[in-house]
Amino acid sequence: MIENSKCECGHNNPVGTILCENCGKPLNDETKEKETLVQEMRYEGKARRSQTFQSSPFDMVWNFFSSVKVAIILIIITLIASGIGTIFPQAKFVPSNDPEAYYAEHYGLWGKWFHLLGFSNMYNAWWFFTLISMIGISLVVCSLDRVIPLYKALKNQQVKKSIDFLTRQRISSASALSEENMEEKLSRMEEALKTKGYQVKREGKALLAEKGRISRWGPYINHIGLIIFLFGVLLRYVPGWYLDETMWVREGEVKKVPETPYYIKNERFDITFYDEKETPEAKKAEGPVVKKYETKAVLYEKNWTTGQLTPVTKGSIIVNHPLAYKDLRLVQADFRMGLLDALSLKLVDKESKQTLGTFTVDLYDIKPNQVFCVADREIVLLDYYPDFALENNQPITKSPDPNKPAFVFEVREKGQGKGERSWVISGQNLDALTKENRYAIDLAGMKMVNSTGLMVRVDKSLPVILFGGVISMIGLVMGFYWHHRRVWARAEEGRLYIGAHTNKNWYSLERELKLLGEFDGLQVKRN
Template identity: 40%
Template sequence: MSKITCECGHVNPEGTVLCEACGKPFEANQHLNNNKPEQLLNMRYDGSARRSQTYQRTFIDKTWNFFSSVKIGVSIIIVIVVASALGTIFPQEMYLPPGSDPSTHYKDQYGILGQIYYQLGFHNLYSSWWYLLLLAMLGISIVIASIDRFVPLYKTLKKQKPKRHPNFMKKQRIFGETDSGNIDYKKLKANLKSKRYNLYEEDGNILAEKNRFSRWGPYVNHIGLIIVLLGAMLRFVPAMYMDEFLWVREGETKQIVGTDGIYYMKNKDFILENYDMEDEGNSQFRESLQKQSAPVPENYQTNAVIYKRTDLPVVPGKEPELKKVKEAEARVNHPIPLENGISLYQASYQLNEFSSMTFKLHDKGDEESNYGEFTVDLIEPKDEYKLDNGTVVRLERYFPEFELDDGEPKQVSKFPRNPAFIFEVDAPGEETEVSFAGIGVNIDASGNNDYKLGLTNFETRDVTGLTVKKDYTLPIIAVGAAIFMIGVIQGMYWNHRRIWIQPKGTGVWVAGHTNKNWFALKKDIDRTLEGTGIAFPVDQQEEKDAEERRKDDGIISD
């Protein structure tokens, strides 16, 4: 790559717009920042040579240039935002009712739009390969765009010298000339130091600079964003993040998912407390509570017993040997902590789930008759039940939660919320009969049955729903967010200000530049030049704008 040697002797990289040392404009490269050279210098990135706008030769160059483009980065963000919004139209698969089949649930609940939503893969949007690819592309774009701009800008600001080329001085927005031999440089330096400027001198030339660190604010932002993106992507690594759901019935002991079979939990008791409108303590909520069509829960909690398996390593099929670890209560926003960052959060509940049903066999036309009773455990039902008179009742099919679809029973979920059964009744010496029985339903399949199965009793119990959660990514995301905010504050509340002062013959030249907040810079210059014998410089951009306005108003001619 060809280098550019300035008249000051400094060797600049190809594509440099302003000499890194003296600031001399290389007019041939002005097109890199402007469609045509302007009267005032374009000081963006201090005229440094950015790779993305210099090299266009190889595939690597073109890839670098693609990802370094701000337009490409913004386009990727827009695509991610639109995709994320689409993912909220219908619930993600992880939030469907337990036991639901996604392939039918979306169509049944949301019609043709739900079916399209499922077939396009939006039901698992945030873990899809293309969504993760978009996040990775955004991260690559942020990294490349930052390096493309930060490295050359850092080198340029590090190499800048107090002595600047005359064209650099004249083409600054703030520029002024003073022809006087009575200039108090001592007071000038004191005034600059009082404004907390750092002074650099070379052959009588002065560079006063402060708040250079504010130029790095956007890059600190980018570092924070990259860390946040990294934390978000690590949520798909099982060792870093887990969010599982666990249903446990009262009295049931169940293995806690995500603990490699080490921890178990027993639902000792589930407690639900509703707001009492007669309670004086709830008087401020009474009007709101009265508008509710159902009782409003004030507290629901699980009294749990946590066990740890002692017969390790785990042998599949072997009954676990459990040791009680602790008793604890899981309430909303008050989880039960376990080891390895895992916690149990109270998330949901199901009241009065059926646990067992008792049936009796009697004559079809006489409900007072009774040939025997049997009880079906709805969690682990048996295949057949033998009655005292020798009759065998076989459980042909079991629907934990059913609904009729065109006269045919259809299973909705695997939880016994509305159970129904297809029984075969095999009485001694008689033909086998088929019956369909459930809550409020009893159908004679053939219409010629002699016997009938009647529901005599049932038992219910409450079920608690717990979220088993582990999240090592949250601290990473929090650190990224904190770094991002530091960058925002760094770039928003400070601005990089520079003032160049150069002796010229019997006078002095003054130029100034800032990346933003020109009013504050001009105010600083006015105060530092006061009493030094140096005339206040002018804002050439304001003069140019005023001249254009006068031309537009016809006050002056071209």
Template identity: 45%
Template sequence: MIQNTKCECGHQNHIGTVLCESCGKPLMDEDGSEVLEMKYDGVARRSQRANPDLLDWIWNFFSSVKIAIYLIVITLLTSMLGTVYPQESTFLNLDPSVYYKETYGTLGQIYYVLGLSHTFESWWYKLLLFMIGTSLVVCSLDRVLPLYRALSKQQIRKHPSFLTRQKVTFSGMLPSAGESASSEAAAVAWTSKAAEQLRKKHYRVHTDGTALLAEKYRFSRWGPYINHIGLIIFLGAVLMRSIPGWHMDQHLAFPEGKLVKIQDTPYYLKNEKFTIDFYAPDEMSEEFRAKGQDVPKVYETKAVLYECKANCSDPVKEPVLEEVHRQDIVVNKPLEYKGFMAYQFDFSLSPVLLAVKPSLKDKKTGEVYGTLDIRMDKPEEVYKAGPYELKLKAYFPEFALDDKGVPLTKSNEPKMPGFVFTITGPGMSSQWEPFIYFPRQVDKVNFRQDEINGALAEKLELSVGSMDDVTISEYISFLNIRIDRAMPYIWVGAAISMIGLIMGFYWQHRRVWLRIDDNRITLGAHTNKNWFGVRKEVADTLQKSGIAVDPKSLERRVAES
């Protein structure tokens, strides 16, 4: 660790300082011939602290540019791996544990087992982003505070060794020195003349007798740190997507005429009507005509968005809904409402049973006791038909039997709905008798409804009179539901980062120091890039101030040993 002492100019420097904060004299390697390292003007940083404690070790770890690069490379590699196969979030009604193995074989199974199938939602990926953000914050603070201290307290008169060890340097006599001894006034006059030439080149010039400091585009030094601020906001916004309600990206099915609740939101969305228009044969290419394939020209969902106002989390009570937005959704023209977006994703022609209105009647006499209004999405607990009362005991949207013959449902979609009621009324052998009902005729036959109901099936029957008593959704509209409240912050972070990049790329901080001692001019100049430009400006300034100089001669070269 560097151990500094007080500089000969009297300024006491912090441990870790390479160049005196006041006069710029090198505190180490005073007699060296190498060009000075001007990062942060040689000011000490916290990461250079002697005898670091635990907090300093953590600070030093995250302040390391090498560590930051490692974190970025690891994150990039994991991001690349996350795009080898589709992520789970892009699936619709698929079991990922089965899909990866069946579609991609052993590699797909390994991909799923390693957790790469949900890379961007995993805790370790978010931890990497958090560590990169922490590294950006610590790296910036470790460097920007010393740099600000160095640039805000610049001394005009620098030590000669500071000037002669710059990459662009000049040492020579005043133009009038060959004729007569130059007075102090002549030196001051020449300094003023040089200052005027530098001002014409848009430098801000400060003078102290025969010493001069000229600089321009200092603001460009803050470009990398503004870029860091933008990246920190960007990463923070990405991590904010983990906050409940801030981000959603899922694909949901909306049968025509059905109201569907959007999970984790107060919204319900109804597909009032789905329309599709196909290309005529003469409008299609030969390839599709040969296949006899129908190609959709446009498909549209007439969507209505509702917001829940009461009973939102009560599964027993009906939610109180208020219509808040109505829009026709087509491809690339999503429904948008206060950050909620619904994109047209796909469609299906599979009919879905939404509701049925069967009548309860006496099989022997044909007397109709009443009609039941059974909704597939939310059937009621009790139905009454004349003197009979039916209580719902179980509902299976996709009825099936396991190996032991126990009823179960394969999914929550009403593909093969089955209802188990207990019924009571006149003529019942017991107070409550079980009664099973399948709305679809094919299911009645497949699952032998009448055999299960036994003697009760000989007395009572639940059936529909016509298709007017059946509500079927012919189309299913698949919508991509998105909520991204962090997106405005992502754009702000990206814009700030771009501003920082532009500042750093298109402007360069240029400084020129000059002092005259005993008629001898000592000049040094520094920039963080474009040395040819600053060398040309210095040469032009000297030439217009009466000193003929070749620009190439201004570039300092280390003498060979």
């Protein structure tokens, strides 16, 4: 930080200024020793807040986030974390109700630590949210720390710059010229520069020509776009703004769409296959080639006052053609054919070997102590194991899906307080446990259905993200393809001094000026 910021020309500059705001002279010894002013011209030598104030806690936080190095480190950490998060599938895509056990079983010690460190649910983790927020804060602070002094400097450019400023430019020249020809020379230079689209200002025997200033705002417009983009990403953490879930709906079933006020009914699921006559690929394939997956569905909205479901839209859900309503998208993602939906069981009298009647158990609508009436008997469902297995000689269920349903029934006469118990596993009466029972419960039939897998998508932040992306691309185009070019000229004591500066493509600027025919002797200095 510079203690004495007063220039030799008499202008008082703000503390931290590198080049005099008035004449452009270097204000510190380090800059004076340099041959060119390329680095200092980046922000016109203006003092930035991070270089000026460093005492209060707010200044320390500001200075931390205003560092480009800090921003790069944060981005690198986020990229590394994102890369690690893709090594194994995220928990939402794991086919298990116990992700911790799944990762340890399938991926060993690495999978265990992957889950423990939060990478299995990375995009919802607090630390990932913090990283994204810190990158956004860094972008805001970095931009404000630089764009404000740059705007002030470019807005208040002085036409008459010091000789030292002109000769230190990377493109410069100095030539002797008589006083009689000086005015004529400056006028010819002015007209020549105007033919190339420069805006020219004159003050006596000095001129400033400038074009392409808008390119200087390209990086900051890019930053604005990135800030909007990151803001859109952070909006996904706001409840109701973003949803990415999966659900299974059986044919004929009405099911609540997760985290929404809607219900979906799967009226029918169809698979259409290619005919071998339609396409050569179908002939070459070992099995049938699927042409189309289609779910005919109705979307309902629940009236929370009456509890009634009102249909709001209906249609077919096909791959790449979701069912859309407002912000909700239901996308065809998977299917299951021939799922067990219900079991029809019969009550048999062992003594007479007669079937007394049948009853149906809906495997997806089982209630505790559910009672089925057959003839004059009551059959009470005491226990249910959807996916039956034995562990340490104890019955358990491996999953909530009815892959191997097992039941414990109690059969009793109507009005009787207690009856006999029967075990039924996958529709078969377990005789080994029910030898003394009078009644047996056996399979009478099965009901099979198809099930469709849907992805539930809500993304209100997508327009914000797309808008930020467009703004960012505009900033990149401005910064990469447009050039900010300036030319200064000043006549002093029989010599004409010329200095030129651009933010990129120095040799192109030198060539452009030489082609005008009024800028002989210009050359590009090496850094």
